[in-house]
Amino acid sequence: xxxxxxxxxxxxxxxxxxxxxxxxxxxxxxxxxxxxxxxxxxxxxxxxxxxxxxxxxxxxxxxxxxxxxxxxxxxxxxxxxxxxxxxxxxxxxxxxxxxxxxxxxxxxxxxxxxxxxxxxxxxxxxxxxxxxxxxxxxxxxxxxxxxxxxxxxxxxxxxxxxxxxxxxxxxxxxxxxxxxxxxxxxxxxxxxxxxxxxxxxxxxxxxxxxxxxxxxxxxxxxxxxxxxxxxxxxxxxxxxxx
Numbered sequence: 001x002x003x004x005x006x007x008x009x010x011x012x013x014x015x016x017x018x019x020x021x022x023x024x025x026x027x028x029x030x031x032x033x034x035x036x037x038x039x040x041x042x043x044x045x046x047x048x049x050x051x052x053x054x055x056x057x058x059x060x061x062x063x064x065x066x067x068x069x070x071x072x073x074x075x076x077x078x079x080x081x082x083x084x085x086x087x088x089x090x091x092x093x094x095x096x097x098x099x100x101x102x103x104x105x106x107x108x109x110x111x112x113x114x115x116x117x118x119x120x121x122x123x124x125x126x127x128x129x130x131x132x133x134x135x136x137x138x139x140x141x142x143x144x145x146x147x148x149x150x151x152x153x154x155x156x157x158x159x160x161x162x163x164x165x166x167x168x169x170x171x172x173x174x175x176x177x178x179x180x181x182x183x184x185x186x187x188x189x190x191x192x193x194x195x196x197x198x199x200x201x202x203x204x205x206x207x208x209x210x211x212x213x214x215x216x217x218x219x220x221x222x223x224x225x226x227x228x229x230x231x232x233x234x235x236x237x238x239x240x241x242x
Contacts, residue, residue: 027044128161
């Protein structure tokens with residue numbers, strides 16, 4: 001099976017390491033990453049070569065996703081499967097349905113792991129699957145493949161995903177970014193609870209601001225979640241002051 005990966009950022013580098021174990025991988029990136037790609041056992045190719053694979057994975061920032069989908073749409077094979085890996089699902093699902101040919105299968109996914117948490121293994125890691133437009137056999141085969149590699153597969157609609165992720169991942173990143181803004185750091189005089197809180201920093205500090213901004217901008221439930229959280233903080237502060 002040939003897989004084409006468009007984008008070789010932090011997530012792209014991580015999943016490349018695992019894809020090359022079972023498939024022939026062609027990677028395209030705007031930057032010259034040929035040496036890094038070949039070191040993983042993959043092949044560095046141009047955009048058209050990546051798009052001619054049976055499975056195409058655009059691993060690009062959410063804010064660039066629509067531009068990339070429009071660009072690759074005429075290059076994709078008519079019977080190909082396009083799998084996105086964005087951390088929001090409603091927006092990319094709509095974009096793929098709108099711009100990809102009707103003969104192309106679409107599977108929206110969200111790998112619930114990253115370079116820090118899945119550096120050594122994917123076993124036990126969660127991945128969300130949203131079958132947008134895909135035949136059941138192909139979908140079940142892929143689901144079986146992921147589960148066979150020890151991954152926990154969660155099936156959800158794009159709407160359900162975005163609602164729940166706004167109260168898990170987005171809230172975690174919001175708290176982590178707030179701690180960074182506050183200048184929180186390890187202390188000699190601390191508690192186990194504080195050390196657990198500081199672990200949130202390790203979850204978010206290596207991710208880019210663009211990712212954080214995109215997750216909030218393109219998740220339709222992010223604004224409300226942040227509003228509810230800030231109101232809860234103010235309520236607790238008011239109780240303390242009284």
